[in-house]
Amino acid sequence: MEVLHMFGSEEQKKKWLEPLLRGEIRSCFCMTEPDVASSDAANMECSMRRDKDSYIINGRKWWTSGAGNPLCRVAIVMCRSGSEEVLSRHSQHSMILVPMDTPGVKLIRPITVFGQDDAIHGGHFEVHFEDVRVPSSNIILGEGRGFEIAQGRLGPGRLHHCMRAVGVAELALELLCRRAASRSTFGKKLYQHEVVAHWIADCRLLIEQTRLLTLCAAKALDTLGSRNARKQIAMIKVAAARMACKVVDCAIQVYGGAGVSGDFPLAQMYSYVRTLRIADGPDEVHLSTIAYLELRDQLKKAQAKL
Amino acid sequence: MEVLHMFGSEEQKKKWLEPLLRGEIRSCFCMTEPDVASSDAANMECSMRRDKDSYIINGRKWWTSGAGNPLCRVAIVMCRSGSEEVLSRHSQHSMILVPMDTPGVKLIRPITVFGQDDAIHGGHFEVHFEDVRVPSSNIILGEGRGFEIAQGRLGPGRLHHCMRAVGVAELALELLCRRAASRSTFGKKLYQHEVVAHWIADCRLLIEQTRLLTLCAAKALDTLGSRNARKQIAMIKVAAARMACKVVDCAIQVYGGAGVSGDFPLAQMYSYVRTLRIADGPDEVHLSTIAYLELRDQLKKAQAKL
């Protein structure tokens, strides 16, 4: 929705965004590919080529969340539209709207996350495109502008993940405390075991630091824009995913066998927060971004001192 | 099987151990309970009381692995047989053989581990015992000797887990290296990214240290016996579970989305190794044991110097 809201033409908005906003239909987003390491987005190989007034799309995508939802009517697909000989690294890709009922669009299978299929949210699908033909007017913003759109979308998208991670961690800590206050071993409540108490303290500390950095990044995004908030966004993306994994893992340990079972939401929460260290770019890509921007900032500061 | 082999009467061996060894039947072990923190085994509440020539068992167990296997014919059940007013903390429990077809034995449901039910191995079941009556000759070793049996069994049992953990970690590292050698991002193979290379190094280091400690603990168990090898067993239990979690997690990160999916065995391996930090006593119980024994050893050493 954000992509259409920010970058769609009037016609595209009328056709897809309005019913989306009315809740009549749903969309999905086809980015990641099974055959290449998508942490480097320039690797993507799903191709589109012009054929008169149409584009013809061929390729394989996966982790297309929500594609299995019965209301899902349209996909936004990231495709390679230009060759690397001619174009710069970040001008070779485009985004295009593909109605789900176009011939050649195939839902291959749902991908599981730690064995769970998230069917209730429409699953995470492998989707193949075989000679899929769509009108050229379906392209968003124009050929070669895929990265530009991705950058515009990913900032807010990553931040939403971080906010959810803080929320998940808060719930996990609440559950942890509740269990620690109700179970006993070796003659005392779990929370009276100093090691468990210090986990509670560490979790609270991690959550607070992450919450503050999330707010700070959100402010930067709102006031400085996606591009200038890149460092903040990259920082919170890494921090929130790590923090949530740590907090949920602590809660699981306090619950023991119940923690990994389906009787409490912790195992499922872990599946979600663990994917955050991978989704929208793995931690490592963001750490490299932070380092690059930090070195640039330090250099500026050093030059300003001269 | 080990319990019967080590502690069973001739009659018990004949009836149950022999068909077990011939592979005709299977057994399961009922220890952990949903209503108490089983990390402190003295908490267990499933009760048995004598009624003439029988014992009558009442209580709830879970994480009974293999109970769903169609060949599973008998359960060994840990029960509270004496009151805490009269008996010392470790003489209140007994182990008893309960044929699965005894009236009142109820398989309630399989428990999932991170959403997976391990059905192929017979699952992990919640089992209820409602006025289950078995002959008094089914008791193993005698009333109040449950802890003694548990200690005898848990040493080797824990070591087996550690050996499996080393094997799982070896496989995970092999998969990690294979992926790192076949995928590229930002113009180089994944293994050429220094951070990934150092993960490989750290994983190999962790595995080697754990393998050596496992061998050392196995030697201690064989030569010194379960009781005198307690410190070694506790150490390797903690080290192996931690190591395997770390190695499998690294491998998942290198695989990205594929790592958490069902396309590779890593997500399932993680479920297994994560439970090792809980099963047969959580890490924290073993750390307390190591600390106690270390302080005792240091004291002995200090006194020897005088």
Next chain:
Amino acid sequence: MEVLHMFGSEEQKKKWLEPLLRGEIRSCFCMTEPDVASSDAANMECSMRRDKDSYIINGRKWWTSGAGNPLCRVAIVMCRSGSEEVLSRHSQHSMILVPMDTPGVKLIRPITVFGQDDAIHGGHFEVHFEDVRVPSSNIILGEGRGFEIAQGRLGPGRLHHCMRAVGVAELALELLCRRAASRSTFGKKLYQHEVVAHWIADCRLLIEQTRLLTLCAAKALDTLGSRNARKQIAMIKVAAARMACKVVDCAIQVYGGAGVSGDFPLAQMYSYVRTLRIADGPDEVHLSTIAYLELRDQLKKAQAKL
């Protein structure tokens, strides 16, 4: 100074605070004792007993920073003034002003920190008090109110340490980046080694999270007061010390041999930040405080839901 400003009588302020503010004299603070674990302040044994219009002080203190400064004229000494049979745990201690030239006040020796004596700041001294007699009017706020004063002083004092820790870490990261940009190994600049780049990223991330939590704690201290900001103060005390140790350690590793030498300030910075994990209460005491307050807050939240 803060103690006198907040809790001193008019006469005490006139005599000591005013020359302190004019920079004519200095003071020192005698809290920690060599013979007891001072992380539990109620352990302190240095005694004071009333003798007509005087108090007589006996005991041993150490880590009295600045006692060796030639301008240091007065010590504030925490003493046990009441017995534990009669009084509650936190009413047994008092603070009293002791002029440094009072007979029986003995500077025993400077204590080193990782081999350095900090002489330029007046060192950290072991100070003994042998039948030291001071007028009873030297007591601050009254008998048994030592803890009350300590609580009032320690909040701001801990926060100052945290602010310094953030500053030290910023300098360490600047030095790290400078070195990473000027040295080469294996054909590339240090910062081009991905592992070093990720250290830079992690350090920046840690610093930002800590800076935000420091600001948040400062705000809480100013608006809610020392008592109600306890959780925030405890959190930042732990977070800042840990963060600064990590950042300075990374910088040392990037500098190699130069990092541990006296040619760069990093080794000295490490000595300072490592003591922060101990000074004004070790991390572990603060973690226990956070856990206690978190459990209380969770309980309130749970009750509010009912």
Next chain:
Amino acid sequence: MEVLHMFGSEEQKKKWLEPLLRGEIRSCFCMTEPDVASSDAANMECSMRRDKDSYIINGRKWWTSGAGNPLCRVAIVMCRSGSEEVLSRHSQHSMILVPMDTPGVKLIRPITVFGQDDAIHGGHFEVHFEDVRVPSSNIILGEGRGFEIAQGRLGPGRLHHCMRAVGVAELALELLCRRAASRSTFGKKLYQHEVVAHWIADCRLLIEQTRLLTLCAAKALDTLGSRNARKQIAMIKVAAARMACKVVDCAIQVYGGAGVSGDFPLAQMYSYVRTLRIADGPDEVHLSTIAYLELRDQLKKAQAKL
């Protein structure tokens, strides 16, 4: 001594090794340079050039341990003897014997480690060589064979460091336990605080794993030789330094202020073990070596399966 024993000519052994073995003189080793990152040994710039029957040496070295010992009579100096245009990366350096009283050899200053100068062992010196002329027969093994010698020496040298690290850690843990058993806070002995108990357990676990890996590496060195034991040596170098830093740091935390003071050996022990993460190649260089060898081994294993 090892260098002369393994690689010296008969004449060199007679002149230097014999008095060394008799304890009449000492030697020092000039490797690391202040102006380049010595983690990449090929960076070294101290030059030697042939002039008839002599070599003339120019350059700056530091961290020359023992150079300040009054008995120190000879230095073994690693020099660049060939140009990088002509020779392979590892054939450009040579080692040569330089009597300390040769004109042009200048002891500039002792380098401190965390503020300590280790004077009792002869300190760690910066040594400059200004047109230092020595007979060409002083070269060890021949021109361009410096790396070969270094490899032969560094294996055993690194292992000795690891053995010392295990010994230091054992002492630190003994001190930790002694303090934990003698001090009380909040009404119980320090070791009764679960967090401290778990530190004791973690330290014992780390020491045992490292001891076993050290023995394993020593066996590999003895039976397979320096070259084939490279992976084992690299692993133990990293593991031992990390382990010892962790154990000594825990002990410091248990001792509180006393831990960083000069009253106990812990602060000095920390200085030593922290340099182990840098000396003879920083951890990062060894991790890269392990990764390289692991990938090679995995590849071999994969090919063997075909």
